Each structure stands twice: as structure tokens, then as C-alpha cells.
Amino acid sequence: MSKKFKHKLVNLFLRLYTRRRDFSHSVTAFKQLETIDFRNIVIYSTTALGDFLMNTPAIHEVRKRFPDARITVVAGNKMAAYIRTGIGKDWDDVVCWNSKVNTVTKLVRDLKAHGTPDLILIMHSHNPYDYLSAVMTGAPFVFRCNHPASPCSLIEPWLTNYNGPGHRHAIQSRLDLIAPLQCQFTGKSIEMRVPCEVTAEPSPWHNVGFQMGASSEERCWPVSYFVQLATALMSADDKIRITLFGAPGEVYLSEQFMTLLPAGFHHRTESLIGKTSMTELTQAVNNIDVLVTGDTGTMHIAIALKVRTVSLFVSAAAHATGPYQDPSLHRVISGFTSPLLTPPGNHEMTAISTDRVITAVQDALADVYPDTRTP
Structure with a gap:
């Protein structure tokens, strides 16, 4: 019907x-x-x-x-x-x-x-x-x-x-x-609000979260790009720790990520994909310093909690569903597809290069930890 x-x-x-x-x-x-x-x-x-x-x-x-x-x-x-x-x-x-x-x-x-x-x-x-x-x-x-x-x-x-x-x-x-x-x-x-209570948990790490999955496949930045991002970040700063977020149906993304990630960085990476309730996810997001994500519910949790984000938008419209509050905390990276710029068969999210995201995450971390800022 x-x-x-x-x-x-x-x-x-x-x-x-x-x-x-x-x-x-x-x-x-x-x-x-x-x-x-x-x-x-x-x-x-x-x-x-x-x-x-x-x-x-x-x-x-x-x-x-x-x-x-x-x-x-x-x-x-x-x-x-x-x-x-x-x-x-x-x-x-x-x-x-x-x-x-x-x-x-x-x-x-x-x-x-x-x-x-x-x-x-x-x-x-x-x-x-x-x-x-x-x-x-x-x-x-x-x-x-x-x-x-x-x-x-x-x-x-x-x-x-x-x-x-x-x-x-x-x-x-x-x-x-x-x-x-x-x-x-x-x-x-x-300003958005989460329904549950969260607590501040101190950490010796510089914590970066990755939300690799999204509501549709075309909104997912490639796993290989996330691996390049993680490798660059952890190579440049030995205090950086990566946490992977996602729903139970996205466990395969974690498996792909860990397979591609150099073994020397595995001990600084934790996957919570499929392991948290929404309440537990909210607390876990509250514990990180920066979240890298597409247009996802996890992104909105971070925004509501005033956690810094680097959000990636190509097919989704940042003006409609991206960060709307606390603009100083959020870096929106937009890309676009074109038959002249995007090779046939390439995922549309490849329009956002890893170099742009690496710079944005490092800048966001420098806002949290000024002593790490490059002179």
C-alpha cells in the first residue's frame, strides 16, 4: 500500500x-x-x-x-x-x-x-x-x-x-x-540534553572517540581512513587513546579496523561497539576529549554533553542536523562529490581526506591540552 x-x-x-x-x-x-x-x-x-x-x-x-x-x-x-x-x-x-x-x-x-x-x-x-x-x-x-x-x-x-x-x-x-x-x-x-546522569571520570590519556557507523552506508567514512587517522594521531602523541563506539550491528567495523591497525597500537585502542546500552554509551562519550563521527546519534550525545566533535558531512546536511550549539567546540568538515573529482566507484565520503581530519582532531586536542599545541 x-x-x-x-x-x-x-x-x-x-x-x-x-x-x-x-x-x-x-x-x-x-x-x-x-x-x-x-x-x-x-x-x-x-x-x-x-x-x-x-x-x-x-x-x-x-x-x-x-x-x-x-x-x-x-x-x-x-x-x-x-x-x-x-x-x-x-x-x-x-x-x-x-x-x-x-x-x-x-x-x-x-x-x-x-x-x-x-x-x-x-x-x-x-x-x-x-x-x-x-x-x-x-x-x-x-x-x-x-x-x-x-x-x-x-x-x-x-x-x-x-x-x-x-x-x-x-x-x-x-x-x-x-x-x-x-x-x-x-x-x-x-542546547540539547541527555536524559541520564553522567559523571566526570579523570583519565591520564588524551581520549579520542571514533563513531564509524551511521544510519546509512553512504554516511560512513571508510574504515581505512579511520585507521590512517588513528595511526597518525597515535604516532604523533603517545598519550592518545582511541575508543570505538557503535551499535551491535556494527561489530564488523571494529573487526575491520583492528585488522588494518598496526599491532603496535592495539593496546591503546578499545572497542565498545555493541557492548553498551544507550546510558552506558552516554557515559563513555562523556569520558572522551574529541569525537570523530558522521551525522549520528553519538554525535548528538557529544554535542549535548559539550564534548568536542569533528563531524564529517557529505550527503547529510550540516546546516540541518549538524552542531547547532557551542560552535567553538565543534569542527564541521564538509565534502562534496563530483564526476570530475570523485573517481567512479569511490565511496562518496572519500571526498573528505584524512589530512583534513587529522588537522582538525589535533587542533581540537590542542584546545583541551594547550601544552600539546605545536609552536
Whole structure:
């Protein structure tokens, strides 16, 4: 069944379910509110780690604006346990949902367990069943971040407020979405937050982290390039130690890396790929000085923790999902592909040379350890 056809079925169902042609009455009702004082707020964030972390600035602003409200986060199966570590801070409960149509009825029941929501904010989720379930709860107001791939003409009639694609960062897009709630934004409003607590653990090493995997293969810098980077860094500084991060499905990257890395550097390299929960990954990232990464959830953890990053972007758009806070801590290296510059068959991330990354990492380490800076 095509995506567009699903939206058409949802549109027909909602017309029958609500006995209305659309949700336009909610726009009028919101504009007529004398005071905005919501007590039961639901926030959808059902996708990946990076998406959730980019939602946290807006979630924090909602908590500041409505300190006494009950805030529930709807999370995907993989993210629910991690988000639950933050209960009691910016949210009070987490409801797990797999984004499938056959679980919409249960989700609606779960969201109404504490009464009908006053407001639903869909910050990042899979359509069309996200806004379908939101409207079915009976919530009078539904806000949603729409994205370029969404069939907006079919979604927008069922929303009180929405923002579409634009040339702005994903964090700013979420903040723009909640602006009508009269939130008072400051310079700190763009800062991401991890849900779990972390501690500072001293180390005699200069710790560099590598996140070699990514959400798609075209966003992965070649393993051989990471090996060249590690070899150059550890050859130049005997205090440097490398930590490899990644998901269980990325263990093969660790195996390839260790096979190619000169044996003399193995004792200064530790692989945590596939060995950590998200909470443990967060603590491990907090222990490093610099992270080298593509556009990944691990990158967003580092940014949230104010750990320096060297991030690599070719097909991904740094202006939309790259570092948005603390620009002095982050070095973004962009590359581009061209039939004249990229030989046929080469991986597009080879557009970023190892020399550029070596220099960026060494500069970042020199910011942490000024005594290592080359005169």
C-alpha cells in the first residue's frame, strides 16, 4: 500500500471518526484562548537517538512554560528505556509505541489513562499513524513538525499548527513549532540534553572517540581512513587513546579496523561497539576529549554533553542536523562529490581526506591540552 493511499484512508477515517471535514476548528479555538495553561501534554518522539536529542531543547522549553503540567513522551521501542532515565525532569511518563496501525487503539488508551490530553506535540514521528492517533485521543490541539518527504497537503488539515521544510536547523524547527505557546526563548534554548546522569571520570590519556557507523552506508567514512587517522594521531602523541563506539550491528567495523591497525597500537585502542546500552554509551562519550563521527546519534550525545566533535558531512546536511550549539567546540568538515573529482566507484565520503581530519582532531586536542599545541 502506497504512503499516499494510507494518508487518504486516514483522512477518510478521521472524517468519519470526528464527524468533521478537518481540524480547522482547532485553529480558531486556539486563537480564542484567553490564557494558555495546559495541564496534560503529550510529545511524540518515536524515531532515532539523534532525532530525540534534537527534540530535547523544545521539550525543555515546554517544561519551563508549563512547570505543573503532566508531560508524557511517546517513544519508539528502542528509545523508551533510555528516555525513561529522564523521568522526573522534563517529562513525567514514557509510553512506548511501535508506530504501527494495529497498535493505534492501545496507544490512544494509554494516552488517555490520565485524561484527555490538552495538547499534543508531534516533534518527530512516522506519519500517518502519529497524527491519526493524536486526533483520536480527543486532544483539542495537535502541533506537528512536517518534513520534506511528508504529503503535507493531506496532513495539514488535521493539525492546529505545523511547520514545513525550510532552510533551518532541526532544533530551530522544533522551537519554531512551539513558539505560539508563548515560550520565552534565550540563548540556552538551543542546547540539547541527555536524559541520564553522567559523571566526570579523570583519565591520564588524551581520549579520542571514533563513531564509524551511521544510519546509512553512504554516511560512513571508510574504515581505512579511520585507521590512517588513528595511526597518525597515535604516532604523533603517545598519550592518545582511541575508543570505538557503535551499535551491535556494527561489530564488523571494529573487526575491520583492528585488522588494518598496526599491532603496535592495539593496546591503546578499545572497542565498545555493541557492548553498551544507550546510558552506558552516554557515559563513555562523556569520558572522551574529541569525537570523530558522521551525522549520528553519538554525535548528538557529544554535542549535548559539550564534548568536542569533528563531524564529517557529505550527503547529510550540516546546516540541518549538524552542531547547532557551542560552535567553538565543534569542527564541521564538509565534502562534496563530483564526476570530475570523485573517481567512479569511490565511496562518496572519500571526498573528505584524512589530512583534513587529522588537522582538525589535533587542533581540537590542542584546545583541551594547550601544552600539546605545536609552536
